[in-house]
Amino acid sequence: MTAHQKERLEEFVKVCKEKGLKITPQRLAVYEILLRRKDHPTVEEIYEEVKEIYPFVSLATVYRTVETLEELGFIKRVAYWGSSVRYDANIQEHDHLVCVMCGAILDLKADAGCRVPEEVNGFKVLSRSLYIYGVCPSCQKKD
């Protein structure tokens, strides 16, 4: 676990205490898994991983935990076009670069791809989700 991850986990514990939420092993496990994973797991996938440590954990608990984490702003729901919701502990605004050949997904620093104005068509912009689809350097060589 990196220093940054440890820091985030401690911040989570702090916020829970402030809000009167209990620090349960399940909550810590869910957040730790999300911090460690570089992909964007579904609730089911998180559940499977928590189960390795706490075999009696319930799927409902994982759902409730990610909801709590999202409300506290520690994780973000990822807009995906699959059927189930996915979560990401990287709460910095960032874009995604997807290789259509090999499926690799790279996180992009926000504004590396493009910049969105603060207001568009009278809408007050809160966030954005940008997926750029293309061919990565190594797949370009394969052609």
Add this chain to the structure above:
Amino acid sequence: MTAHQKERLEEFVKVCKEKGLKITPQRLAVYEILLRRKDHPTVEEIYEEVKEIYPFVSLATVYRTVETLEELGFIKRVAYWGSSVRYDANIQEHDHLVCVMCGAILDLKADAGCRVPEEVNGFKVLSRSLYIYGVCPSCQKKD
């Protein structure tokens, strides 16, 4: 119905004939509704509208029809973070402006929100999907 919509509908009829698919009133109705609507209705919403014309239509038929339309490339599935899938008959590349309060979705001409370079991090860019989340003018007033 605009000339463009009529043209698209005729194209659909033509492609169906080529593929040996039957031209049923339900199919025409679903595509016509999607062509006319400027938002991105859920299957349920399309179903409600078809029912006004064909009261005995089944929800399953609407699901099957949008699947067919998508396979033929006449409509696109819209990535959304609500619980149900939405469809769009505008198959040109374009961005989306989503109101997080009321769920309204506006189409944005591609590059109205932002411009993506032809190459990012060595990736050859093919297409992109941009969703801008914010609060629409009328919801801003409601606060």
Add this chain to the structure above:
DNA sequence: GTGTATGCAAACAGTTTGCACAGAC
């Protein structure tokens, strides 16, 4: 000890599927 979080099972919503019949060809 108190009260929130958990585990379980049942409920729910959106979507898909199997099957007999209807209707486009």
Add this chain to the structure above:
DNA sequence: GTCTGTGCAAACTGTTTGCATACAC
């Protein structure tokens, strides 16, 4: 007449909820 498309209901999947118990405080 043939064979695909439809309508109905039942099945399925992802998610939420109610309730009794467990456990963090």
